[in-house]
Amino acid sequence: MRFYALAMTSVLALATTIAAQEPNRSQAEGTVGGAHLVVYYGSPALSGRDMLAQAPPGTLWRLGKDTATTLETDAGLKFGDLVVPAGSYSLFARRVDEKNWELIVNEQTGQWGTERDADMDLGHAPLIWESKGDSTDQFTIEIASVADGGELRFIWGTHVLKGKFIVP
Numbered sequence: 207m208r209f210y211a212l213a214m215t216s217v218l219a220l221a222t223t224i225a226a227q228e229p230n231r232s233q234a235e236g237t238v239g240g241a242h243l244v245v246y247y248g249s250p251a252l253s254g255r256d257m258l259a260q261a262p263p264g265t266l267w268r269l270g271k272d273t274a275t276t277l278e279t280d281a282g283l284k285f286g287d288l289v290v291p292a293g294s295y296s297l298f299a300r301r302v303d304e305k306n307w308e309l310i311v312n313e314q315t316g317q318w319g320t321e322r323d324a325d326m327d328l329g330h331a332p333l334i335w336e337s338k339g340d341s342t343d344q345f346t347i348e349i350a351s352v353a354d355g356g357e358l359r360f361i362w363g364t365h366v367l368k369g370k371f372i373v374p
Contacts, residue, residue: 231272236349238356239373241281245297245347245358248272248319252343258335258365265301266310268319269360270345274298276315277358283371285309285331290371298322299333299360299367307333309358309369333360334368 232249236242248271261267269275274296283290290311298310314326341364348359355372 232347234347234349236351236356238349238351238371241279241283241373243349244278245275245349247275247345247347249345251345252341252363256363258362258367261301263301263303266322267299267301269297269299269347270319272319274315274317274319274322275347277311281373284374285311285369285371288329288331289374290328295328296322300330305335307335307367309333331369334370336366336368337364338366340364
């Protein structure tokens with residue numbers, strides 16, 4: 207009985223520690239073309255900064271904060287030439303040059319956001335970088351249906367990064 211009580215105390219302490227480490231975890235959820243998608247991410251605030259515009263080319267971003275942003279899909283997706291089978295993946299973005307960003311889909315999940323094993327990259331796909339009229343202080347991810355498929359939208363400040371996909 208004493209072992210059981212000790213084990214339960216350890217499990218509760220671990221669960222409390224994990225929950226305390228990620229108090230601002232957010233979730234985007236949607237269904238596009240019969241595929242159900244969920245994205246789990248940390249949602250930092252700008253606090254007066256303009257992070258996307260200030261990021262120099264070559265910058266790798268974890269698309270949120272804390273634990274790596276995770277995409278779960280119950281059906282295959284296709285981002286440009288990148289085929290993403292049903293499953294769980296970490297998402298990152300890289301600023302390629304002054305006008306372009308790319309989405310990186312990585313097969314490793316559960317890691318701290320900055321700990322990316324590039325050997326586990328499933329691949330890369332272009333992101334569309336657009337300006338918008340208003341400013342969004344809290345980083346937000348949306349899953350949207352559009353005429354020819356879907357979009358993952360990464361919204362922060364006066365910019366939106368859009369990853370267009372189809373459900374083959």
